[in-house]
Every structure is written in C-alpha cells, then in structure tokens.
Amino acid sequence: MRGKGFINSLPLVGWFLLSRCRGCGVPSPSLLCPQCLRKIQIVDGSCERCGLPYPQDVPICGSCVDKRLHLDSVIALYPYRSPLKEVLHSWKFGRSYRAWKLIRELFISAMEAKKEKIEAISPHLVVPVPLHWRRKWTREFNQSALLSSLAGKLLSVPVEEAVKRIRHTSPQRGSSFRERKKNIKGAFALKGEVRGKRIIIVDDVATTLATASEIGRTLEKGGALEVHLLVLARVEKMYDTKD
Ligand SMILES: [Zn+2]
Ligand SMILES: [Zn+2]
Structure with missing residues (x-):
C-alpha cells in the first residue's frame, strides 16, 4: 500500500509535500514562496x-x-x-537555519x-x-x-x-x-x-x-x-x- 510508508521512503518528496510557505501557507520548497518573498x-x-x-x-x-x-x-x-515577521519568529523561537540563511541574505542586501x-x-x-x-x-x-x-x-x-x-x-x-x-x-x-x-x-x-x-x-x-x-x-x- 502506498500510504505514509511510501512518503517516508522518499524523504525529499515527503519534505516537499509537508513544507509550506511561512507567509501564506501554500506548499513551498523554500521558507517563503516567490510572492511572499517579493513583499x-x-x-x-x-x-x-x-x-x-x-x-x-x-x-x-x-x-x-x-x-x-x-x-x-x-x-x-x-x-x-508579515512575512518577515514570521521568518524572524522561525529564526528566534524555532531556531530555523533556513530562516537565518534568508535573514542573512536580506541583511546583506539592505x-x-x-x-x-x-x-x-x-x-x-x-x-x-x-x-x-x-x-x-x-x-x-x-x-x-x-x-x-x-x-x-x-x-x-x-x-x-x-x-x-x-x-x-x-x-x-x-x-x-x-x-x-x-x-x-x-x-x-x-x-x-x-x-x-x-x-x-x-x-x-x-x-x-x-x-x-x-x-x-x-x-x-x-x-x-x-x-x-x-x-x-x-x-x-x-x-x-x-x-
Ligand atoms: Zn507565500
Ligand atoms: Zn521620529
């Protein structure tokens, strides 16, 4: 049966399906979807x-x-x-490395x-x-x-x-x-x-x-x-x- 076990056997696909944009909640492989990032x-x-x-x-x-x-x-x-607020929150309280990477980039460009x-x-x-x-x-x-x-x-x-x-x-x-x-x-x-x-x-x-x-x-x-x-x-x- 292709249930949970199937997704677990493909960790990357599973991660992609579970990963959502921190700003608007749409499925997104990166922390923010392109629309939210532009905001x-x-x-x-x-x-x-x-x-x-x-x-x-x-x-x-x-x-x-x-x-x-x-x-x-x-x-x-x-x-x-928003959505910088949510990214900062993930960094501060969730200790997300992806959030730090994005904050680092934003800090450098500003x-x-x-x-x-x-x-x-x-x-x-x-x-x-x-x-x-x-x-x-x-x-x-x-x-x-x-x-x-x-x-x-x-x-x-x-x-x-x-x-x-x-x-x-x-x-x-x-x-x-x-x-x-x-x-x-x-x-x-x-x-x-x-x-x-x-x-x-x-x-x-x-x-x-x-x-x-x-x-x-x-x-x-x-x-x-x-x-x-x-x-x-x-x-x-x-x-x-x-x-
Ligand atoms: Zn979004
Ligand atoms: Zn003032």
Missing part, C-alpha cells in the same frame, strides 16, 4: 531620529518629537511586518542599499545588545550578536560587547515607551572602552527604542562620541499607549 521591501524613507518608515527621509517626526532618545540616529532596514548612509557615520565599533545570562540559558543564542558580527564584517569595523546586562528585565512586549524606559533603566553597565568612539548598536527588531536608548545612555556615560542604532526590522509605530 519584503527595504525601507525607503524614514525618520532619521527614530527610524520609523515614511515616504521620504525626515529629520524628526511627530512620534518621536516628545521622546528623549540617547541615540544620534536610527537606521531601519525593513518594516517589521546593508548594500543603505551603504552610503551607514558609512557616513564612520563607525569605530559595532556593539550588540547583550542578553542576560539567564536568558542565554533558555534561548542559547543572541540574534543581535549574530547580526552584529555580520555588520562588522560588511563594514570592516570591530565588534565588541561594550555593554553587559547587570539586571534581569521582564519581557517587554506590550508596554509603552515610558513603561519600557522605566523597566530597562540601569539594566546595563559598561564593559569596554568607548571614549571618543562612534558606535553602531545592531539589533534584530526595534519597537519602542527604550532598550537601545538605555544602551546609548550607558555608552554616552562612558564617553562615546556618537551612538547610532541599526535594526533589521522596525515596528511601524511608536507605542504610546498600552496595546
């Missing part, structure tokens, strides 16, 4: 201060004008929306597209967002560190864990900028020498910018000349209210 577009214009995508570049916007950010600029490569803007910073150092040791246990890998080392290679700039987490913070999803800011305050301490340096913090997703801003504050206290944030995906609004 992932590099951010065109954005707010230089908070990285929110806009039809064209603006120096400051209505969402960040009332917020104190310890960041000189935010460069977002992609908007955080870095190329934004080359001028990024190189204009003339960074001395790339700094990842540190994970607390307790979270390192459970999730085992730091996605910010992986993207940082890739950014370091592409920019030929050294990567250094210049800050460390000294306090565990509760997961931040769903709280406002103000709440997150309060929650993250004092969570980092300086680990490296940053005096007089222009620094780029690299992360996978930016929501309220509270974490990056607190790292920026820590680096500023250490005498950093400039602190910028480079993120793979930017949530397309500032969280002002609890939602």
Whole structure:
C-alpha cells in the first residue's frame, strides 16, 4: 500500500509535500514562496531620529518629537511586518537555519542599499545588545550578536560587547515607551572602552527604542562620541499607549 510508508521512503518528496510557505501557507520548497518573498521591501524613507518608515527621509517626526532618545540616529532596514515577521519568529523561537540563511541574505542586501548612509557615520565599533545570562540559558543564542558580527564584517569595523546586562528585565512586549524606559533603566553597565568612539548598536527588531536608548545612555556615560542604532526590522509605530 502506498500510504505514509511510501512518503517516508522518499524523504525529499515527503519534505516537499509537508513544507509550506511561512507567509501564506501554500506548499513551498523554500521558507517563503516567490510572492511572499517579493513583499519584503527595504525601507525607503524614514525618520532619521527614530527610524520609523515614511515616504521620504525626515529629520524628526511627530512620534518621536516628545521622546528623549540617547541615540544620534536610527537606521531601519525593513518594516517589521508579515512575512518577515514570521521568518524572524522561525529564526528566534524555532531556531530555523533556513530562516537565518534568508535573514542573512536580506541583511546583506539592505546593508548594500543603505551603504552610503551607514558609512557616513564612520563607525569605530559595532556593539550588540547583550542578553542576560539567564536568558542565554533558555534561548542559547543572541540574534543581535549574530547580526552584529555580520555588520562588522560588511563594514570592516570591530565588534565588541561594550555593554553587559547587570539586571534581569521582564519581557517587554506590550508596554509603552515610558513603561519600557522605566523597566530597562540601569539594566546595563559598561564593559569596554568607548571614549571618543562612534558606535553602531545592531539589533534584530526595534519597537519602542527604550532598550537601545538605555544602551546609548550607558555608552554616552562612558564617553562615546556618537551612538547610532541599526535594526533589521522596525515596528511601524511608536507605542504610546498600552496595546
Ligand atoms: Zn507565500
Ligand atoms: Zn521620529
């Protein structure tokens, strides 16, 4: 009988039949079908201060004008929306190697597209967002560190864990900028020498910018000349209210 056993005896065919596009669910041998892959577009214009995508570049916007950010600029490569959202989820929580391969490709092509803007910073150092040791246990890998080392290679700039987490913070999803800011305050301490340096913090997703801003504050206290944030995906609004 040609049942399950038949498919199992042809592992590749079985895998093909079972594999679905993470974006729309159609059967697809790759993580995303061609239609979904085309939906992932590099951010065109954005707010230089908070990285929110806009039809064209603006120096400051209505969402960040009332917020104190310890960041000189935010460069977002992609908007955080489907299907990139699902790919990031597969990478972060499913530890999918195929998702990492795709993210790597997307990161490299967007870095190329934004080359001028990024190189204009003339960074001395790339700094990842540190994970607390307790979270390192459970999730085992730091996605910010992986993207940082890739950014370091592409920019030929050294990567250094210049800050460390000294306090565990509760997961931040769903709280406002103000709440997150309060929650993250004092969570980092300086680990490296940053005096007089222009620094780029690299992360996978930016929501309220509270974490990056607190790292920026820590680096500023250490005498950093400039602190910028480079993120793979930017949530397309500032969280002002609890939602
Ligand atoms: Zn699809
Ligand atoms: Zn803004």
